[in-house]
Amino acid sequence: MAIDVTVLRVFTDQDGRFGNPLGVVDASTVDPGDRQRIATELGYSETVFITLPPEGTHSAHAHIHTPTLELPFAGHPTVGAAWWLRDRGTPIKTLQVPAGIVQISYPGELAAVSARAEWAPTFSIYDVATLDELAAADPDDYADEAEHYLWTWIDQAAGSIRARMFAPHMGIREDEATGAAAVRITEYLSRDLTIVQGKGSVLQTTWSAYGWVEVAGRVVDDGQRQID
Template sequence: MAIDVTVLRVFTDRDGRYGNPLGVVDAATVDPGDRQRIATELGYSETIFVTPPAAGLHNAQARIYTPTTELPFAGHPTVGVSWWLKDRGMPIRTLQVPAGIVQVTYDGDLTAVSARAEWAPAFSIYDIASLEDLAAADPDDYADESEHYLWTWLDKEANTIRSRMFAPHLGIREDEATGAAAVRITEYLSRDLTIVQGQGSIIETTWSAEGWVRVAGRAVDDGQRQID
């Protein structure tokens, strides 16, 4: 039987452009043993399998997969599926993922999740000298067993950075928008940020000295796919 997949773009700009594709699947429709295969066949940087909240409740559960492995936490899937649930009349306050309980809030067209900084992978972070050097970076030069995050300032006074992320070992040559990396760079710089990543995706973060980072963004629904 074919499995329905909703395709979102998460961390779009204000006009609904750019954003990172995400596959969203109702976990009840898939055998757990098929999750990795489905994520691999879809080919998105992440696919999330969600158990929606029971009637009258506001907590959901989810598991997240890249094309090659399961992740305990990721930003664009948790923001995306939280938006998806609200769009279907099921707004949530918490989302249980293997790393822990993600707090969820909604503010206008922004959906936000709050996560512990240590839930995100330990990215190799590179402070790049200029926008030109950042644009010239080749993902093939970062093809080891690590997640690589490259960034430079767009406007330091406005706390705005430009970034790129490469993780070939996860099946992600270059990621368009990376919420987990946004968590790490926000912790690294210890300040709220506006992050412009990839072709023009936008991630907004809020730093907390207590070790929590709020990651917020917009999402759009790009329709349905089916996969066997």
């Protein structure tokens, strides 16, 4: 039987452009042993499998897969899951992933997740001197077993940065918007940020001195596809 997949774009700009594609699957429709195969066939940087909240509750469970492996936490799948659940009429307050319990909020038209900084991978962070140098970076030069995050200031006073992320070993040559990396760079700089990543995706972060980082963004529904 064909499996329904909702395709979202997470961390769009205010006009609904850009954003990182995400596959969203109701976990009850899939055998757990098929999750990795489905994520690989879909080919998105991540696919999230959501166990819906029981009636009268406000907590759901999720498993996140790249094309090659399962992740304990990731930002754009958890933001996308939160938005998808609200859109279907079951907003949540927490989302349980293998790394821990993610706090969920819905500020205006955005969906937001709060996560511990240590849940995110330890990215190799590169402070790039100029926007031109960042634009010229070649993902093929970062083909080792690490996640590489390159960034530079757009406006330091305003807390605005430009960023790119490469993780070829995870099947992600270049990621359009990376919530986990946003958590790490926010902790690294210890301040709230507006992050423009990839072709123009936008991530908003809020830093806490207690080890929590909130990542918020806009989400657009790009419709349904089916996979066997």
